[in-house]
Amino acid sequence: MNTSSSSPAHADSTYLLAIDQGTTSSRAILFTAGGNVAAVAQRELELFYPHDGWVEQQAVNIWQDTLAVCQEVVQAAAEQGAVIEAVGITNQRETTVVWDRNTGEPVYNAIVWQDRRTADYCEQLKAAGHEGSLTAKTGLLLDPYFCASKLRWILNEVEGVRARAEAGDLLFGTIDSFLLWHLTDGAEHATDITNASRTLLYNIHEQQWDEELLRLFDIPRSMLPEVKNNTCDFGRTTITSLGVDLPIAAMIGDQQSALVGQGCFAPGSIKSTYGTGCFMLMNTGAQALASENRLLTTVAYRLDSATHYALEGSIFVAGAAIQWLRDGLQLFDDAAQSEALATSVQSNGGVYFVPALTGLGAPYWQANARGMIVGLTRDTNRAHLTRAALEAQAYQTRDLVEAMQADGGQTPPVLRVDGGLVANGFACQALADILQTQVEVPHIAEATAWGAASLAGLQVGVFDSLQAIGEVWQLQHRYTPSMSASDADALYGGWQQAINRLLN
Numbered sequence: 001m002n003t004s005s006s007s008p009a010h011a012d013s014t015y016l017l018a019i020d021q022g023t024t025s026s027r028a029i030l031f032t033a034g035g036n037v038a039a040v041a042q043r044e045l046e047l048f049y050p051h052d053g054w055v056e057q058q059a060v061n062i063w064q065d066t067l068a069v070c071q072e073v074v075q076a077a078a079e080q081g082a083v084i085e086a087v088g089i090t091n092q093r094e095t096t097v098v099w100d101r102n103t104g105e106p107v108y109n110a111i112v113w114q115d116r117r118t119a120d121y122c123e124q125l126k127a128a129g130h131e132g133s134l135t136a137k138t139g140l141l142l143d144p145y146f147c148a149s150k151l152r153w154i155l156n157e158v159e160g161v162r163a164r165a166e167a168g169d170l171l172f173g174t175i176d177s178f179l180l181w182h183l184t185d186g187a188e189h190a191t192d193i194t195n196a197s198r199t200l201l202y203n204i205h206e207q208q209w210d211e212e213l214l215r216l217f218d219i220p221r222s223m224l225p226e227v228k229n230n231t232c233d234f235g236r237t238t239i240t241s242l243g244v245d246l247p248i249a250a251m252i253g254d255q256q257s258a259l260v261g262q263g264c265f266a267p268g269s270i271k272s273t274y275g276t277g278c279f280m281l282m283n284t285g286a287q288a289l290a291s292e293n294r295l296l297t298t299v300a301y302r303l304d305s306a307t308h309y310a311l312e313g314s315i316f317v318a319g320a321a322i323q324w325l326r327d328g329l330q331l332f333d334d335a336a337q338s339e340a341l342a343t344s345v346q347s348n349g350g351v352y353f354v355p356a357l358t359g360l361g362a363p364y365w366q367a368n369a370r371g372m373i374v375g376l377t378r379d380t381n382r383a384h385l386t387r388a389a390l391e392a393q394a395y396q397t398r399d400l401v402e403a404m405q406a407d408g409g410q411t412p413p414v415l416r417v418d419g420g421l422v423a424n425g426f427a428c429q430a431l432a433d434i435l436q437t438q439v440e441v442p443h444i445a446e447a448t449a450w451g452a453a454s455l456a457g458l459q460v461g462v463f464d465s466l467q468a469i470g471e472v473w474q475l476q477h478r479y480t481p482s483m484s485a486s487d488a489d490a491l492y493g494g495w496q497q498a499i500n501r502l503l504n
């Protein structure tokens, strides 16, 4: 744990800017090197659902909102007399954008990671026997979640796009890359290795774009960004873009960024982030562990030439289930009210909610699955439904932990958690109970943004090592199991029955 003596020199007078472009909002956060938030600006981002299973965002809004929040924070920094040492970018992963290399204009909306429009195409590839070699190269599975099939869809379905791409006029990128291009006024078309490792086009062992996969998905090589380390010189913001000239010194996908922000550098350490979805990552060090249980093998981070890998469990709907209860069913006005509702009843009353609202992710990977609520009686009310939705986060997490254990991992003694949903004390206690493990919430609530900021600090010499970053981590709250193992097993058994019904 942190002590003030281990913080870098001038911990509270050295400033780093994090850009955190998430699924539900775009944020800019000014951190001190001691991990304190000096200024923050945020804009909510709209999601569009044009057809069943489709999820889109306006790429132009993503850029304009990001620019606006950055400008607000840069101004706040100037007013405080704070000098920003460097910028780090973290982003929603897999969300796919294609834009014109001359004008910066996107050719289509951003197709969001949750989008399932290419589910049938992925099934066809699977049926044709492609999944094995694809997993061996990328560590991923044949699922519409990743970029490749989304990018292919844009190339094939949006009029004129393939011809423009083949003429070399179009660029592909995930959100990090799209923002970098705009922040540098089109000077840099690059991505980092963690974002590249989620495209289904990148060989994580050879660490390069894979020609065979590019052919399989029919992707012109000229569209792809250069892949860089997480810490390096990504270029500079310009006077015409942001209004100030700052070095962009780190980029990293949001879940890997949270791994860094949570100080999970030791092999075996685990974090789980509960935002729109839930993503659990275990650092496996220099070893790219292949999963036998449908977890993903992914790059955790690459600094200098040393690559660290992670085993990942990805769940598509976590906080989004609470949003759906709020907006779809209108059970409450504010996500925070879900806690009081859930604790207003003694138990879930036998109600289980499998929130497969955008298909089922790890370890089931059923792109076409739909959500399900079981166990309803005349006594069921909105409190039971809400409790079931929050408990579902614990059951989904236990599914992942059991898959990791089956892959040869240990029961984690501690799970470090972050993301919007961990503001909910009931949900965190349910996690500790159902997993029968300690659950730790850090004092830096914005672990994802802090990961990118701290890596930018590492690149420009504010930190001298990952260990120095890890020493900034402090405990805010620890949840310990308050339920017997047999009660936890009984509750989890009800979830497994619900899942089996859904799968069958």
Ligand code: ADP
Pocket: 022, 023, 024, 025, 274, 275, 276, 277, 318, 319, 320, 321, 322, 323, 335, 336, 337, 338, 339, 419, 420, 421, 422, 423, 424
């Ligand atoms: P993202 O980075 O994916 O945009 P965030 O980490 O900002 O997501 O978390 C937002 C999610 O957290 C939303 O889906 C919201 O429903 C959920 N959330 C926020 N506060 C609470 C709360 N007190 N209880 C339950 N869920 C919450």
